[in-house]
Amino acid sequence: MSREEYTDCCCFVCVPESNYAVVQNMGKHSHLVGSGPHFLWCPFEAIPSGGLMSLRVRQLDVDVSTKTKDNVTLTVYVSVQYCIHRGDSSVDLNSAGNEKGAPLFDAFYSLQDVRSQINNYVENVVRGAIPRMELDDVFAAKDTLNAAIRGQLNERMKTFGYDIRQALVVNLVPDSRVASAMNEINAQARVREAANYQAEADKIIQVKAAEADARSKYLSGAGVARQRKAIVEGLRSTVTDFSANVKGATSQDVMDVLLMTQYFDMLKVMGTTGSGGTLFLPHGPHSVHALREQLSSSFIGSK
Secondary structure: OOHHHOOOOOOEEEEOOOEEEEEEEOOEEEEEEOOEEEEOOOOOEEOOOOOEEEOOOEEEEEEEEEEOOOOOEEEEEEEEEEEEOOOOOOOOOOOOOOOOOOHHHHHHHOOOOHHHHHHHHHHHHHHHHHHHOOHHHHHHOHHHHHHHHHHHHHHHHHHHOEEEEEEEEEEEEEOHHHHHHHHHHHHHHHHHHHHHHHHHHHHHHHHHHHHHHHHHHHHHHHHHHHHHHHHHHHHHHHHHHHHHHOOOOOHHHHHHHHHHHHHHHHHHHHHHHOOOOOOOOOOOHHHHHHHHHHHHHHHHHHO
C-alpha cells in the first residue's frame, strides 16, 4: 500500500514489511505501529499523509558544481546511502520511539523533505573542501572527501533520526576543455618518454656499430700485417733455398727471378680479369731490370 492510501477514513490498515506508520489521534501524535495488520479507532485515529515510513536503505545522487583552488570548474557526483535510525531492532515500536527526540519520531516530525536537506548538506561540504585543493589533489583525495562528507552528514542527520551509511564520490568531471588539455598533456608526456627510449636505443645501436667497426678494422689490420709478414718470410725462405741449391746465384739474382715472376703474374691477372680498358706498359726483360733498379733505389733512399 502506498502512503496516499492511508487516509483519515481507514480503520483497518496493513503496514508492509520494513516499514512503520505514524498514528495520530485527532491531529496529535499517538503512537507508532510496525509491519502487519492494525486497527485504528475511527474517526479519531488516522495515519497522516506521508506517515508510512520506510526502514530500507535509500540512495540519493547529488551533483555539485564548484571550482578548485587553481580555478578549474569541476562537477562532483556524490551518492549518499541513508536510512532511518532504528536503534535496537528488537524493541517494540509501540513502546519505543514515541517520544520526541527518538529517531523514529524525529524522522517523521523533524524534516519536511529529507532528500533536499541531505542534498544541501552535501553541497555545503563539497563547496567548502574542493576550493582549498588543486585539481590534481582532488583526484588523489577522493577517500578523504568521502570521509569528510559522511562524517559531517552523519553528525548533522542524527539529530533528525537518520543514519548516513555511506557517502561516495563516484565521479569527478572537469570542464571539457580542461579534460582535453589534461589528456593532451598526458599524451605528450608519453610521446616524450617514447622519444627518450628511442634515442637511447639509437645511441646503443650507434655505439655498438662503432665498436664493431673498430674491432673489424683492428682485425683487418692485424690480418694485413700477418699477410705481409708471411710474404716476407716466404721470400726470405725462397732466397735462402735458391742460394743454397743453385751454385753461384746471389740474392740479387733471386730477387730478379721473383720480380719477373710477379711481373708476369700481374700481366696474366690484368689480361684475364680486366674491365675492358687498355693499359700500355713497357714489356721485355729490360723492363724487369729497370723495375728492380727503381725498387732498389727507392728502398735505399727511404733508409
